[in-house]
Amino acid sequence: MSSIPIFFMSAFKMPFWVIKEIDKLRRNFLWGRSTGSTTGIPLLAWDRVCLPKHLGGMGVLNLKILNTSLLLKWLWRLFVLPNSQWSTLTRSMFASRVLTSPLSWTARGSFFWKDLLTLRNIFSILTRFDLGSGRETLFWFSNWGNGFLNFFDCKPLPSKPHLTVQKVCQSLSSSLQAPWNRDVHSAILHLSSFTPSDTRDTCSWKCNSSGNFTVKSAYSTLVSAGKIEFQATLIWSTKLPPSIRLFIFLLFQDRILTQEALVKRNIEVQPGCSLCDSTSLETATHIFCLCPYTQELWNRMSSLFPSFVFLGHTDLRQLILDAVGSVPINGVNHKAIVSLTVLWAIWLERNNRIFRGAARSTEALLHWITSQQSLFLKHC
Numbered sequence: 001m002s003s004i005p006i007f008f009m010s011a012f013k014m015p016f017w018v019i020k021e022i023d024k025l026r027r028n029f030l031w032g033r034s035t036g037s038t039t040g041i042p043l044l045a046w047d048r049v050c051l052p053k054h055l056g057g058m059g060v061l062n063l064k065i066l067n068t069s070l071l072l073k074w075l076w077r078l079f080v081l082p083n084s085q086w087s088t089l090t091r092s093m094f095a096s097r098v099l100t101s102p103l104s105w106t107a108r109g110s111f112f113w114k115d116l117l118t119l120r121n122i123f124s125i126l127t128r129f130d131l132g133s134g135r136e137t138l139f140w141f142s143n144w145g146n147g148f149l150n151f152f153d154c155k156p157l158p159s160k161p162h163l164t165v166q167k168v169c170q171s172l173s174s175s176l177q178a179p180w181n182r183d184v185h186s187a188i189l190h191l192s193s194f195t196p197s198d199t200r201d202t203c204s205w206k207c208n209s210s211g212n213f214t215v216k217s218a219y220s221t222l223v224s225a226g227k228i229e230f231q232a233t234l235i236w237s238t239k240l241p242p243s244i245r246l247f248i249f250l251l252f253q254d255r256i257l258t259q260e261a262l263v264k265r266n267i268e269v270q271p272g273c274s275l276c277d278s279t280s281l282e283t284a285t286h287i288f289c290l291c292p293y294t295q296e297l298w299n300r301m302s303s304l305f306p307s308f309v310f311l312g313h314t315d316l317r318q319l320i321l322d323a324v325g326s327v328p329i330n331g332v333n334h335k336a337i338v339s340l341t342v343l344w345a346i347w348l349e350r351n352n353r354i355f356r357g358a359a360r361s362t363e364a365l366l367h368w369i370t371s372q373q374s375l376f377l378k379h380c
């Protein structure tokens with residue numbers, strides 16, 4: 001569903017309301033909601049769903065960021081292929097000056113051109129100018145040297161926004177006398193050791209090692225900005241069916257609908273654990289670690305797999321981290337497959353008891369788990 005608007009987004013800035021509508025369709029599809037239905041409670045905030053897996057998301061494309069990344073490609077072409085037919089035509093139509101930086105270009109023109117200009121700030125942050133003659137680099141706005149200056153958000157703008165590095169170099173001694181603030185003074189001082197050459201200034205892309213723009217690197221940089229690495233990325237590489245991996249991912253983030261989670265969503269519940277006789281409010285830690293039924297199951301698993309330590313965990317997240325982080329043998333992480341299948345089976349058993357009234361003993365469940373595990377291992 002995400003791929004449908006990509007062609008459009010490669011050339012235009014998609015209106016906010018269109019992105020919102022597409023996201024609504026994708027969200028309903030993901031959580032099994034049909035139009036007008038109240039079933040299918042979203043288990044994770046949409047912003048979170050759209051983060052990459054290594055940042056704790058589900059890797060669903062963030063359309064706004066994808067749109068920006070696709071459009072940045074055009075700005076990049078204007079810089080690195082200034083003599084291509086498209087660049088020449090675009091410049092002659094819209095760019096009022098010869099300068100390389102899009103900051104100096106007029107905001108008048110087609111919708112396409114205006115959309116590109118809204119990305120100037122982002123483009124400047126993600127690129128770096130290496131000085132040749134200094135003629136194409138704007139002193140105040142281009143990201144040159146060690147990124148001394150960035151006056152994009154400064155209001156009012158400097159009185160000479162189109163001042164180039166070359167111009168500053170030409171009047172270096174008088175510039176140094178001016179009462180600048182410390183950052184500006186450092187930038188000018190830096191130029192005193194710079195010798196302009198006859199070559200063009202070059203623009204390089206900061207988001208990958210090659211220095212060349214790619215939509216993928218733009219997307220990855222923009223979507224990751226300010227986010228924290230997710231601890232349990234290995235969940236996604238475990239050789240288990242996608243539905244189990246998704247369940248474990250949600251379980252790790254405490255996003256499954258236990259009684260405790262339902263109460264937090266203001267849904268009334270009758271407290272009690274369906275696996276044991278407890279009448280306390282059901283929590284994930286109880287179901288998967290502390291419940292006597294579960295402990296008996298883990299106990300039986302320990303007899304079957306003596307080399308794996310299952311018992312003693314009261315921290316569910318740590319249990320999952322230990323499982324996915326254990327050392328694979330011949331590329332297969334047996335402990336993860338075994339442990340995560342048990343967690344999944346406990347949840348199925350809990351749901352079967354609540355919704356179908358069907359209960360199995362720990363022995364019967366263990367038998368079923370081992371048959372599933374051998375099935376999964378066979379496909380590794």
Ligand SMILES: [Zn+2]
Pocket residue numbers: 273274275276277278286287290291292293
């Ligand atoms: Zn219980």
